[in-house]
Amino acid sequence: MNRVDGYPIVNIDRNPINPINQQIEQQFDNNRSFNAVPSYLSISSPLYQVALGYFLSPVVSHLKSQVTGSILGQSFLVIKSSSIEELYSSIVNMSQMSITGPVFEEILFRGIIYDLLKKGFQSFYTFCSVPPNLADTLSKVSAIFFSAVIFGMAHFMNAYALNNPLMTVYPQVVYATVGGLIYGSLREYTQDIYLPIGLHIGNNVIAWKYGIISSLAKLVKSL
DSSP states (O other), X not given: OOEETTEEOOOOOSSOOOHHHHHHHHHHHHHHHHSOXXXXXXXXXXXXXXXXXXXXXXXXXXXHHHHHHHHHTSOOOOOOOOOHHHHHHHHHTHHIIIIIHHHHHIIIIIIIIXXXXXXXXXXXXXXXXXXHHHHHHHHHHHXXXXXHHHHHHHTTHHHHHTTOOGGGGHHHHHHHHHHHHHHHHHHHHHTSSHHHHHHHXXXXXXXXXXXXXXXHHHHHHHO
8 A cells, every 4th residue: 555644545446337327328328329310300301301391381381472462462372274285284294393393493592592692792791891790690681682582583484484474473473582581581590491492392382283273173164
């Protein structure tokens, strides 16, 4: 035994190995591993966010319709052609309208265009000597707003696609702009585009189903 100034030095193990504690910790680790949620089902996973957006889309679509109706001063309805040819075309193009279209548009508008606008406005506000925190906030708000406006204006192309007068798609432009504001806000909040993709897919599925039902009803009445 070692001594210092005549007193014995006792070596004390401050972390003794306790078999019972080891067994409890091992059991806890096993249970935690067994109950672990797969990464693709976690809240932050793309699959979860797309699914969440899809199931929330009826609420968001209703909100967009109400806001659009308030702006236009009238109820907003999606008007579809009742001809057999366009009804068949709508059915055939379901996957393009409801899946590939929304995915492409979100990558373009809430991905590429949004990022470019955000960086551009950040540089602009910094150049104007705006305080950093305020410049960051303003760049986000500006990017959300202008990407939504660009997204809405792009829907004027539907007049050409549907061979309709330009102003007949004006309600769609307003509706899409309102949607762009919501999608852009969620894109900034989640720092990704998966939730907006889910909302956009759900919105287009709702519009597609309504269009089919509306067109069928008109065709039946015309017979």
